[in-house]
Amino acid sequence: MKVQVRAFANLRGFAPSGDGEFELTLAEGATVADLIAALRIPAAVEAVVLVNGRRADRPTALAAGDAVTLFPPMEGG
Amino acid sequence: MHGWCGTILRVDLTRGRVTTEKLDPRVARAYIGARGFGIYYLRKEVDPRCDPFGPENKIIMAAGPLTGTAAPTGARYVVTTKSPLTGAITCSNSGGNFPAELKKSGHDAIIIEGRSEKPVYLWVNGGRAELRPAEHLWGRSTHQTEEALRRETDEKAKTAVIGPAGENRVLFAAIMNDRDRAAGRAGVGAVMGAKNLKGVAVRGAGEVALADPAAFKAANTRYREAFKAKTKDNPPPLRTHGTAITVVGTQAHGVFPTRNFQQGTFEGWEAIYGETLTRRFLVRAKPCFSCPIACGRVTRIPEGPFAGEGEGPEYETVYALGSNCGVDDLAALTKANYECNELGLDTISMGSTVACAMELYEKGLLTASEAGMPLRWGDGAALVRLVGMTARREGFGDILAEGSLRLAARFGRPELAMVAKGLDFAGYDPRGEQGMGLAYATSPIGGSHMRGDPAYFELLGVPTSVDPHTWSDKPPLVAKWQDLFCVIDAAGLCVFFSVRYLVEQNLMVKPVGITELLNGATGAGYTPEEIERAGERIFNAERLYLLAAGFSRRDDCLPPRITAEPMPSGPAQGLVCRLEEMLAPYYALRGWSPEGVPSEAKLRELGLL
Numbered sequence: 001m002k003v004q005v006r007a008f009a010n011l012r013g014f015a016p017s018g019d020g021e022f023e024l025t026l027a028e029g030a031t032v033a034d035l036i037a038a039l040r041i042p043a044a045v046e047a048v049v050l051v052n053g054r055r056a057d058r059p060t061a062l063a064a065g066d067a068v069t070l071f072p073p074m075e076g077g
Numbered sequence: 078m079h080g081w082c083g084t085i086l087r088v089d090l091t092r093g094r095v096t097t098e099k100l101d102p103r104v105a106r107a108y109i110g111a112r113g114f115g116i117y118y119l120r121k122e123v124d125p126r127c128d129p130f131g132p133e134n135k136i137i138m139a140a141g142p143l144t145g146t147a148a149p150t151g152a153r154y155v156v157t158t159k160s161p162l163t164g165a166i167t168c169s170n171s172g173g174n175f176p177a178e179l180k181k182s183g184h185d186a187i188i189i190e191g192r193s194e195k196p197v198y199l200w201v202n203g204g205r206a207e208l209r210p211a212e213h214l215w216g217r218s219t220h221q222t223e224e225a226l227r228r229e230t231d232e233k234a235k236t237a238v239i240g241p242a243g244e245n246r247v248l249f250a251a252i253m254n255d256r257d258r259a260a261g262r263a264g265v266g267a268v269m270g271a272k273n274l275k276g277v278a279v280r281g282a283g284e285v286a287l288a289d290p291a292a293f294k295a296a297n298t299r300y301r302e303a304f305k306a307k308t309k310d311n312p313p314p315l316r317t318h319g320t321a322i323t324v325v326g327t328q329a330h331g332v333f334p335t336r337n338f339q340q341g342t343f344e345g346w347e348a349i350y351g352e353t354l355t356r357r358f359l360v361r362a363k364p365c366f367s368c369p370i371a372c373g374r375v376t377r378i379p380e381g382p383f384a385g386e387g388e389g390p391e392y393e394t395v396y397a398l399g400s401n402c403g404v405d406d407l408a409a410l411t412k413a414n415y416e417c418n419e420l421g422l423d424t425i426s427m428g429s430t431v432a433c434a435m436e437l438y439e440k441g442l443l444t445a446s447e448a449g450m451p452l453r454w455g456d457g458a459a460l461v462r463l464v465g466m467t468a469r470r471e472g473f474g475d476i477l478a479e480g481s482l483r484l485a486a487r488f489g490r491p492e493l494a495m496v497a498k499g500l501d502f503a504g505y506d507p508r509g510e511q512g513m514g515l516a517y518a519t520s521p522i523g524g525s526h527m528r529g530d531p532a533y534f535e536l537l538g539v540p541t542s543v544d545p546h547t548w549s550d551k552p553p554l555v556a557k558w559q560d561l562f563c564v565i566d567a568a569g570l571c572v573f574f575s576v577r578y579l580v581e582q583n584l585m586v587k588p589v590g591i592t593e594l595l596n597g598a599t600g601a602g603y604t605p606e607e608i609e610r611a612g613e614r615i616f617n618a619e620r621l622y623l624l625a626a627g628f629s630r631r632d633d634c635l636p637p638r639i640t641a642e643p644m645p646s647g648p649a650q651g652l653v654c655r656l657e658e659m660l661a662p663y664y665a666l667r668g669w670s671p672e673g674v675p676s677e678a679k680l681r682e683l684g685l686l
Contacts, residue, residue, distance in 0.1 A: 008325045008352065009314040045311055048538035050329050053648020055542050069329040072314050073538035074322060075370070075573040076392075076530070 001028055001064035003035070008071040011047055014039045026062065033058040035068060046073050079288035080142035080598030081105045086184045086206055088199055090272050091132055091191030095199070095206045100185055106601055107684060109567035109611050110141030114186050115157025115168050116618045122188075125625035129161035129264070130246065130271040132192040138179070138237070138277070139187075141569025145180030145285045145366070147297055148594045149304065149578070150571035152177055152366035159626070160263035160522070161271075162248040162426070162480050163499035166622045167263035167522045170566055171237075172365035173255030178235035180569075181281025193273040198238075200230050203282030211275040216241060218419040219253040226278040238276030239266045240421025242468040246270050247478040249426035249501075250468075253418060257388035258365070258373075261423035263500050263522055288600025296593040300578050304369055307577075314351070315372040315573060316362050320392035322351030323504075326536045327396075330545060331647030332509040334502070335400045336454055337432040338495045338638055341506045342647040345405025345455075349395050353407060363388065370573055376411060383412035383461065390414040390424070393526075396504030397428025402435055402460055409457025413464050420468035426480060429501035431463055433481040433494055434473075442488045449473045492636050498523030498628065507639050507656075509649025510535045512543075512551040514640075515659045516559065518633045521619035529559030533576055540582040548655040552663035554584060560612035561586050567615060568595060588612075614683040617667075617675050621685065630673040633660060 005015075005024050012020035016039075026034055032049050036058070041047055049056045050069040062068070083100045108117045115137045127133045136158045143151040154176030160167035179187070182201050189199075196211040209229070214222050219240040226236045235255060242250035243266030250266030251259040260266075269275075287293050314322045327333040328346045335343040347353060354374065363373035377386040390398070390411055398410040398417075417424045431452075437443035438452035445451045449472045450459055466474025476484055481494040481501055495502050500523025507514030512531030520528035534554065535545035543550065565575045568591055579590030592605045603611075634640075639654045664671060668679030680686045 009318060009322055010311045046538070048326070048542065050648075053329055053331050055544065069325070071322075071325045071329070072311065073577075074326060075313065075315050075539060075577055076320055076323070076372075076533075076537075 001026055001030070003062055003064070003066045003068050005068045005070065010045070010072055011041070011070045014041050030062050031058065032056050032060045032062065035062065047071070048073055078102065078105070079286045079600050080146070080595065081110065082180060082183045082185050082285070084184050086187045086201065088187060088189045088208070089191050090189065090193040090197065090208070090274060093193070093208055095208065107611060108615060109564065109595070110185060111139045111144065111153065111155040111569050112157070112168050112170070112563060112566035113611065113615045114139040115155050116166065116615055116622060118188060119157050119159070119166060120618060120622055123159055125159070125622055126627065127159060129159045129164070129268060134159050134268060136189040136265065136268055136272070137186060138189070140176045140180045140185055141567055142599050143594055144569030145177035146287065146293070146598055147367055148570065148598070149297070149301055150365065150368045150370070150574040151569055152368055153566070153569050153571055154179060155566055156252055156260040156265045158265055158268045161246070161267050162264040163523050165498050165521065165523060165626055165628060166619055167265060168566070168619070169260035169262045169265045170527065171254055171258045171260040172368070172571060173258035174366045175235040175237050175254035175279065176569065177366040178279045178281045180285050181283060182279050183282060187277065189272065189274060192271065196273045196275050198226060198276045198278065199274065201277065201279045202231065203280065214275050215244060219421050220256060220419055222276055223256060226276055230278045231280045234278040234280045236276055236278045239269045240419060240468065242421040243267055243270035245468065245470050245478065247422060247467060247470070248480045249423040251421050251423045253421050257418045259418070259423065261425065262525060266421050287598050289597050293594065293597025296590070296597055300590055301369060303578055304574070313370055315370050318351030318355050319374040320351070320372055321354050321390060321395045323392040323537070324350035324395060327505060329648070330509055330536050331644065331649040332506040332536070333400055334396055334504055334506050336403050337401060337436040337493065338502070338506055339436070340646060341509055341644050341649050343400035346400065348405045349399045349407045349410060354390070357407060358411060360386070365571070368571065368574070372573060378408045378411055381408055382458070383408040385412055385415050387415035387418055389418065393504050394424040394428070397425045398460060401428050401432040403454030404457045404460055405455065406457040409461055413461045416461060416464040420464065422464065422468055425503060426501045427464060427467065429495055430477050430481040430484060431460055433485050434477065436493055437485070437488050437490065442490060447473065492638070495636060495638070496524050497635060498632055500524040505532050506644070506649070507635065507654040508644045508652045510545045511548040511654060511659070512545070512555050514635055514654035514656050515551055515555045515663060518635055518656055518660070519555070519559070519663065521616070521623050527562065527572065529555055529562045530572065531555055531558060534584060539576055540586070541584065543584065546649070546652060548659050552659050553666055556663060556667055557585060559616055560609060561588060563612035563615040564588050564591060564608055567611065610683070614685065617679065617683055618685055620675060624674060633673055
């Protein structure tokens with residue numbers, strides 16, 4: 001299945017292309033943890049994950065067409 | 078004393094007299110500093126029913142025990158006064174270098190009282206202080222004033238000044254320090270203008286004395302090393318992109334206020350967020366005193382109608398002057414930010430007031446001839462013009478200078494002002510972030526995000542994430558974080574570092590690191606529990622002042638757009654803020670009556686009776 005991913009700030013560096021906006025193909029039933037692994041984001045690199053605008057934990061299952069947003073924890077605005 | 082200087086500078090503008098007095102060690106211990114000292118002296122000395130522009134109002138500029146020390150982000154001070162915008166207390170916080178210099182001059186606080194007949198400025202040179210004529214500076218921009226003060230006093234002096242907006246009593250005028258840092262909220266600059274005080278210049282004479290330098294250094298090194306370890310390979314997003322990177326979090330959650338909070342997502346967000354700012358305009362990151370993060374932005378617009386240079390924009394400015402006005406032209410909103418800095422205006426209330434005017438115009442309630450121009454959503458050129466008109470109170474700017482609530486009321490629609498207690502909201506729509514609604518409604522200064530910011534745990538993943546759409550779990554979290562922010566503000570620290578490194582990294586945020594640094598600096602032997610209690614004391618003292626100023630439970634409210642109009646689209650679609658469901662449990666767990674009044678038992682427990 002394919003999901004749409006946008007990665008920001010330092011997490012952009014883990015995008016397959018130079019651009020932080022890309023499509024990713026994952027196995028059916030893949031979870032957020034699988035997506036993190038597919039992008040080779042190490043455990044030491046913190047990432048907040050949103051799926052369709054809702055906070056998702058690592059075990060959250062993804063569905064085809066989901067919009068995934070990745071950003072580092074931010075200390076303020 | 079250590080950490081604390083033990084000396085308060087009192088400036089009587091009516092008599093033109095400057096005196097010093099001792100800081101009571103019991104007050105220091107109980108209120109910690111800065112924001113704590115602000116409310117302590119305000120309650121003691123300023124009638125809550127007074128005219129904010131009258132000579133009986135006072136301005137308390139206070140630093141914390143960690144301000145001016147090597148503690149990470151020990152850069153902050155707090156300006157406390159009765160607000161002309163809201164009629165409530167305001168305590169506005171700023172960093173830069175002025176606060177540290179104030180401490181190094183040997184003072185914990187300056188209490189400014191009375192009113193000078195003619196414009197003056199205050200020159201604090203170590204232990205000596207004097208008032209000097211400032212008629213020649215009246216009308217000058219904040220940058221011009223700062224340069225003049227340094228020329229006339231000491232080239233290394235640090236300054237806090239007002240611009241034309243403060244002189245003209247614009248109700249949301251700021252006090253600007255170190256060029257472009259702002260004690261921005263709720264009109265502290267207008268109170269300074271009403272007192273005919275153009276600025277304060279300070280030159281330090283030594284270092285802040287520490288009670289236990291070895292223990293302080295050990296703690297300081299440990300927390301700085303923790304920061305370095307975490308950011309070695311991944312620089313903090315706030316340094317790389319500034320606070321405007323936060324647009325990513327609010328837009329993705331659908332709480333990025335757009336067109337006066339009519340929507341929670343902005344189609345033009347990519348044109349104005351932090352990474353675009355970095356690419357287009359960033360010159361360099363600029364840290365405040367003793368700060369390892371460096372979120373400040375020195376920027377330059379190289380060409381076009383808005384060409385210029387200065388500092389900003391911050392996240393709040395990107396929301397207020399950008400999405401909230403429908404403006405996706407980063408150059409225009411950055412230029413409007415520069416103008417706000419130079420004229421001395423709070424960018425949040427400026428943007429919120431223009432957004433309110435734009436909605437009135439788009440709804441046909443305000444005409445182009447009344448406004449002096451069409452006010453269509455997204456008109457960046459109009460926005461830039463209105464900033465100058467507001468600061469000078471020219472034409473329609475004279476109406477904008479009264480703020481969004483008075484503007485909306487004037488045109489018959491007070492509910493279109495996006496405020497709590499008359500203070501404009503920060504850049505978070507509470508419909509998709511329930512805790513923020515409770516925080517806005519119960520903040521002692523009105524609609525501020527910096528009095529216990531739930532965006533950390535609801536949106537930004539710090540220290541961990543909580544569902545932003547739930548409400549029943551929010552009252553205890555909001556109360557806990559409100560008290561924590563009192564502590565951070567009182568200590569003289571910045572929230573940005575403190576919430577990640579100086580508190581336990583769970584939702585209860587026990588201030589262990591802050592306690593350690595405070596003990597190293599002051600030798601007070603605080604426990605974390607005593608520090609938490611001091612935070613609660615400060616918050617309750619501010620509540621008491623608010624109640625004495627005539628506010629009550631009915632003022633702990635949000636506009637109907639937030640509580641009754643469901644979010645029309647985006648990830649928060651269909652939601653309203655469940656404020657009423659949160660308020661009763663919140664009051665109960667704070668030990669307040671169902672009317673929001675602190676109980677006698679609570680006040681006794683906190684030593685406030």
